[in-house]
Amino acid sequence: MTTVPKHSPVFSSFVLEGLELRNRVVRAGCFEGMSQGGMVTEDLIEHHRQVAAGGVGMTTLSYCSVSEDGRAFSHELWMRPKILSGLSRFTSAVHDAGAAASIQLGHCGFFASPSVIGMRPLGASPKFCLFRLSYCREMTEDDIEEKTNDFVHAATLARQAGFDAVEIHAGHGYLLSQFISPWTNRRKDHYGGPLENRVRFPAEVVRRVRAAVGADYPILVKMNQRDGMRGGLELDEAVQIAQTFEAAGASALVPSCGFTASTPFYMLRGRRPVKEMVQAQNGFFYKLGLSLFGWIMVQRYPFEPLFLVEGARQIRDKVRIPVGYVGGVRSITEMERLIAEGFAFVQLGRPTIRDPKFVNRLESGEIAASDCDQCNRCVASMSADGVTCALND
Numbered sequence: 001m002t003t004v005p006k007h008s009p010v011f012s013s014f015v016l017e018g019l020e021l022r023n024r025v026v027r028a029g030c031f032e033g034m035s036q037g038g039m040v041t042e043d044l045i046e047h048h049r050q051v052a053a054g055g056v057g058m059t060t061l062s063y064c065s066v067s068e069d070g071r072a073f074s075h076e077l078w079m080r081p082k083i084l085s086g087l088s089r090f091t092s093a094v095h096d097a098g099a100a101a102s103i104q105l106g107h108c109g110f111f112a113s114p115s116v117i118g119m120r121p122l123g124a125s126p127k128f129c130l131f132r133l134s135y136c137r138e139m140t141e142d143d144i145e146e147k148t149n150d151f152v153h154a155a156t157l158a159r160q161a162g163f164d165a166v167e168i169h170a171g172h173g174y175l176l177s178q179f180i181s182p183w184t185n186r187r188k189d190h191y192g193g194p195l196e197n198r199v200r201f202p203a204e205v206v207r208r209v210r211a212a213v214g215a216d217y218p219i220l221v222k223m224n225q226r227d228g229m230r231g232g233l234e235l236d237e238a239v240q241i242a243q244t245f246e247a248a249g250a251s252a253l254v255p256s257c258g259f260t261a262s263t264p265f266y267m268l269r270g271r272r273p274v275k276e277m278v279q280a281q282n283g284f285f286y287k288l289g290l291s292l293f294g295w296i297m298v299q300r301y302p303f304e305p306l307f308l309v310e311g312a313r314q315i316r317d318k319v320r321i322p323v324g325y326v327g328g329v330r331s332i333t334e335m336e337r338l339i340a341e342g343f344a345f346v347q348l349g350r351p352t353i354r355d356p357k358f359v360n361r362l363e364s365g366e367i368a369a370s371d372c373d374q375c376n377r378c379v380a381s382m383s384a385d386g387v388t389c390a391l392n393d
């Protein structure tokens, strides 16, 4: 047994737009790979029921596409009335286990899978996607308006289903991040060029979602500090983007990093399980491409505890709304430090995949840190039978 300081601020409650969380620990969106046919399955509900019962204040149902054309996988949710009852069962199960439920809403943009969506992917500007071997179509103003409405409808449906919060995905090289990033946005109209233009569509999404869900509903925005490649977003612009999201009506920010279609392990750090990723793929060409070029396409970034803290601090100090910290949190000592220095909450990904009871075990003093070793084989598992920790095999 280890000793947890009594009345640790990590386990104090926290109020976000009227939503009271029992503690400062939130499960980060981690694609579960448990939504075959785009439906809410019992496995998906059970996965989050266990994470909720394991002690987090709020769990996040990971990436759900706001429309059918925003999907990267066939076993991924997309928001539509048909899944309302499944989503409602999801939120009831999480609430019964004592936690709040958030849902991450986004769109893959140029790295959507053409074979899954049955059309050419949409993007900020024409761009070849090495992971999909596809070339996207530049979005028109009508497309931008349609996707903005899709975010609004998705958030409205989420609220109807009993979610306590939505998390808009504006990072990791997803569609909104593709507009923000100079690496993917080469537009010549008022959505391209200077930062105020590149952030116009993402900010409008936040503004319109805020108008639709009302003033008292938590909207988290996950955004990038850096994209991780030459010509991508850097921290100085990210600080201004954070302020723009604040002005547009975001309740809280979660500054992450990386670009799924270019620097996929930048947001994770640690080992690259390329062999396991190849084994988990169904698509022949994707399997072939990954096995031939995987070691080049998937770069290596060494893991360090709290690997995003410097940039997160700079963003936190330039906005008035709460900022949550994500990226390499593994121990109670780190969590205490983060809360003490002014982060409102911490988000945990891999430690809760490793052990859904992680937070309860920290609180009881049974353990002081996660034994997740960043092997990242959980990333391969989400494309096979659903996300799981390989250390449990």
Ligand SMILES: Cc1cc2nc3c(=O)[nH]c(=O)nc-3n(C[C@H](O)[C@H](O)[C@H](O)COP(=O)(O)O)c2cc1C
Binding pocket: 028, 029, 030, 031, 032, 062, 063, 104, 169, 172, 222, 256, 267, 268, 326, 327, 328, 329, 347, 348, 349, 350, 351, 378, 379, 382, 387
């Ligand atoms: C298996 C897996 C799936 C992930 N899927 C998502 C996702 O759907 N959306 C997202 O924003 N981040 C996703 N992430 C990134 C996490 O949310 C988080 O930013 C990252 O894992 C760093 O936090 P950690 O060190 O606590 O794991 C995923 C991470 C893992 C390990």
